[in-house]
Amino acid sequence: MARIILQGIPVSTGIAVGKAFFLNRGRASHVPKQTVPMDGLNQEVRRLEQAFRQALKELEHIQTRVPPELMEHARIIDSHIMMLQDPKLLESSTGYVRKMQLNAEWALDKSVEDIESVFQSIEDAYIRERIQDVRLVAGRVQQHLLGAPGPGINAIHSRVILLAHDLSPADTVELEVSKIMAFATVTGGKTSHSGILARALQIPAIVGVSDLEDSIQDGRLVILDGLQGRIIVEPDEEELSSFTDLKHQFENYQARITRTSHLPAETIDGYQVKVFANIELLEEVSSVLSNGGEGVGLYRTEYSYLNRVTLPDEEQLLEEYQDLASIMSPSKVVLRTLDVGADKFISHFGPLDEANPALGLRAVRFCLHHKELFRVQLRAILRASVYENISLMFPMVSGLDELRRVKAFFAGIQAELKSQGLKYNPAMPVGIMIELPSAMLTADILAAEVDFFSIGTNDLIQYSLGIDRTNPHVSYLYQPLHPALVRMIKYAVDSGHQAGIKVSLCGEMAADPYCIPVLMGMQVDCLSMNPQAIPVVKHILRQTSMEDCKSLLKQILASRTVDQNNKLVKDSIFRRHPHELMFYSSLLDEGY
Amino acid sequence: MEASEVATRRVCVANELGLHARPAARLAREAQKFSSRITLFCQNQEVDAKSILDILTLALGPGCNVEIRAQGEDAHGALEHLEQLFLNRFEEVR
Numbered sequence: 001m002a003r004i005i006l007q008g009i010p011v012s013t014g015i016a017v018g019k020a021f022f023l024n025r026g027r028a029s030h031v032p033k034q035t036v037p038m039d040g041l042n043q044e045v046r047r048l049e050q051a052f053r054q055a056l057k058e059l060e061h062i063q064t065r066v067p068p069e070l071m072e073h074a075r076i077i078d079s080h081i082m083m084l085q086d087p088k089l090l091e092s093s094t095g096y097v098r099k100m101q102l103n104a105e106w107a108l109d110k111s112v113e114d115i116e117s118v119f120q121s122i123e124d125a126y127i128r129e130r131i132q133d134v135r136l137v138a139g140r141v142q143q144h145l146l147g148a149p150g151p152g153i154n155a156i157h158s159r160v161i162l163l164a165h166d167l168s169p170a171d172t173v174e175l176e177v178s179k180i181m182a183f184a185t186v187t188g189g190k191t192s193h194s195g196i197l198a199r200a201l202q203i204p205a206i207v208g209v210s211d212l213e214d215s216i217q218d219g220r221l222v223i224l225d226g227l228q229g230r231i232i233v234e235p236d237e238e239e240l241s242s243f244t245d246l247k248h249q250f251e252n253y254q255a256r257i258t259r260t261s262h263l264p265a266e267t268i269d270g271y272q273v274k275v276f277a278n279i280e281l282l283e284e285v286s287s288v289l290s291n292g293g294e295g296v297g298l299y300r301t302e303y304s305y306l307n308r309v310t311l312p313d314e315e316q317l318l319e320e321y322q323d324l325a326s327i328m329s330p331s332k333v334v335l336r337t338l339d340v341g342a343d344k345f346i347s348h349f350g351p352l353d354e355a356n357p358a359l360g361l362r363a364v365r366f367c368l369h370h371k372e373l374f375r376v377q378l379r380a381i382l383r384a385s386v387y388e389n390i391s392l393m394f395p396m397v398s399g400l401d402e403l404r405r406v407k408a409f410f411a412g413i414q415a416e417l418k419s420q421g422l423k424y425n426p427a428m429p430v431g432i433m434i435e436l437p438s439a440m441l442t443a444d445i446l447a448a449e450v451d452f453f454s455i456g457t458n459d460l461i462q463y464s465l466g467i468d469r470t471n472p473h474v475s476y477l478y479q480p481l482h483p484a485l486v487r488m489i490k491y492a493v494d495s496g497h498q499a500g501i502k503v504s505l506c507g508e509m510a511a512d513p514y515c516i517p518v519l520m521g522m523q524v525d526c527l528s529m530n531p532q533a534i535p536v537v538k539h540i541l542r543q544t545s546m547e548d549c550k551s552l553l554k555q556i557l558a559s560r561t562v563d564q565n566n567k568l569v570k571d572s573i574f575r576r577h578p579h580e581l582m583f584y585s586s587l588l589d590e591g592y
Numbered sequence: 593m594e595a596s597e598v599a600t601r602r603v604c605v606a607n608e609l610g611l612h613a614r615p616a617a618r619l620a621r622e623a624q625k626f627s628s629r630i631t632l633f634c635q636n637q638e639v640d641a642k643s644i645l646d647i648l649t650l651a652l653g654p655g656c657n658v659e660i661r662a663q664g665e666d667a668h669g670a671l672e673h674l675e676q677l678f679l680n681r682f683e684e685v686r
Binding site for chain 1 (some may be wrong): 614651
């Protein structure tokens with residue numbers, strides 16, 4: 001067999017070199033179509049029912065053996081069991097046997113096809129992809145109908161690169177992780193279970209590789225490149241050595257950035273920027289600290305409201321905020337007041353009947369509407385503020401009038417506590433999220449009346465460009481470096497600095513390797529991101545110079561198109577980190 | 593209640609990823625515990641709440657409003673029970 005390259009979607013980074021092993025070869029092969037004589041129909045239906053029962057028994061058995069670290073999979077297996085028990089699938093299959101007088105295998109295949117055609121019209125990509133689960137379940141039944149399954153997982157004896165049509169959660173439970181260096185599947189997309197599994201196991205993986213089965217024989221040497229999403233079959237000497245090098249480089253790179261993540265983020269010309277974490281659970285604090293986070297730049301307070309029927313009381317919230325502050329002390333913690341509405345709602349109030357929730361009663365508007373709810377949270381935050389590392393910020397403030405309403409309400413709560421003799425820190429810094437274009441363009445006005453800004457780029461991008469990023473028709477317009485955004489962000493940063501207040505940035509842009517130099521050029525004071533992103537970001541910052549960032553920003557401000565901006569930042573990163581470029585993933589690549 | 597009467601309740605999908613495979617499985621499993629005929633109604637489509645495949649084809653995204661309809665002896669108990677599941681986000685973290 002000659003050298004070939006197969007392309008797929010990378011879902012877990014890393015590189016592996018080893019022998020291929022195809023799991024359950026032929027599982028999805030073409031099913032035979034045979035006519036069944038009238039007097040054989042009952043027998044054919046019984047054969048179908050028996051295959052369903054066998055598959056069900058098998059899954060139930062596997063479910064009892066799920067190791068604790070894969071509990072998530074047990075729940076997916078549970079949904080597969082429900083599908084097997086779903087009368088729809090069996091009834092429609094037996095219906096085809098009787099109606100068309102055709103064999104069980106074909107009838108099952110046809111039923112799955114019917115379900116597929118219904119699923120194809122589903123807009124939500126995540127739910128649409130669940131057709132994979134239906135296929136996996138049907139595949140298991142099919143195996144029992146066809147008899148003689150291919151070699152199963154138990155046939156793996158040495159370490160291999162596992163190839164499969166799809167890895168069902170049931171398969172992954174049976175996998176012995178120590179025997180798998182990496183895996184690739186024919187089906188699957190970015191959100192498939194197998195990708196989640198690979199990242200959890202920290203092994204490279206690629207999904208959506210067509211031709212996988214026909215192109216690779218068992219035992220062939222392959223390179224699985226989880227960075228570019230490629231499989232190279234029968235690589236030549238040169239490729240082997242260059243990929244072995246790349247593998248070492250990647251592993252060294254990962255080790256290096258993790259080792260140095262506790263160092264301050266200082267550019268080579270001595271400019272320091274703070275690197276904070278965005279979290280929503282107390283438990284995440286340990287990952288903030290282990291990844292080198294210097295504080296919590298955004299504590300989302302929604303969690304304790306969302307997973308319950310009743311509202312939390314003041315004491316519960318107080319305890320939560322105090323715990324957070326004391327674990328993180330003396331590092332800073334920024335509590336953001338409740339940001340519900342839009343896609344999150346509180347059971348107590350029920351869903352709002354809004355035609356356009358993203359533009360509806362949410363965040364601080366919601367709180368001003370439900371004053372008692374707001375009052376309880378503000379009291380808890382104020383009382384927790386005896387820990388002096390706590391700051392407070394309000395989300396979605398649209399302008400000075402709204403800010404003043406919020407601040408007046410806040411002052412009322414302070415007075416209330418004072419009259420009750422309850423302690424709080426009167427000097428607690430109070431800031432706002434800048435995430436609406438209206439707040440951006442009035443940043444100079446707002447800056448005079450708050451202690452800090454935190455720019456929330458995720459919402460800002462959507463509101464400024466008028467697109468919903470999860471809508472596949474317009475997601476290509478999700479352009480973080482749109483000239484309008486660059487100008488607005490710069491204006492907000494400059495306005496903050498002129499008023500003598502700090503400006504941080506807490507959207508996904510803050511962790512984007514390509515956007516960071518631009519933000520640095522604006523002299524943002526703090527970048528706040530998910531804890532896992534901190535090591536890479538600090539690493540990039542420490543190799544950057546403020547001088548370079550400033551000159552890059554100058555070019556970007558002079559440019560007129562998104563394409564040119566993207567090219568400018570990519571070229572600049574390429575000049576500085578040519579060897580690491582392949583390890584990065586970026587928002588700028590989304591939708592292209 | 594009269595067996596012929598249809599009781600209804602409006603709920604909202606609070607799970608961030610919508611009613612995907614796991615919550616749908618949970619919903620079907622819980623619905624199967626009742627003898628009443630139970631359906632979900634959303635955007636002019638009505639499906640069997642006891643069938644996971646049916647539930648999935650409704651493609652209930654986050655924030656979707658759904659009407660649960662139950663008809664039978666234990667209809668009220670069923671509505672009460674299923675509403676709680678929606679409120680608790682089917683015990684998913686998000």
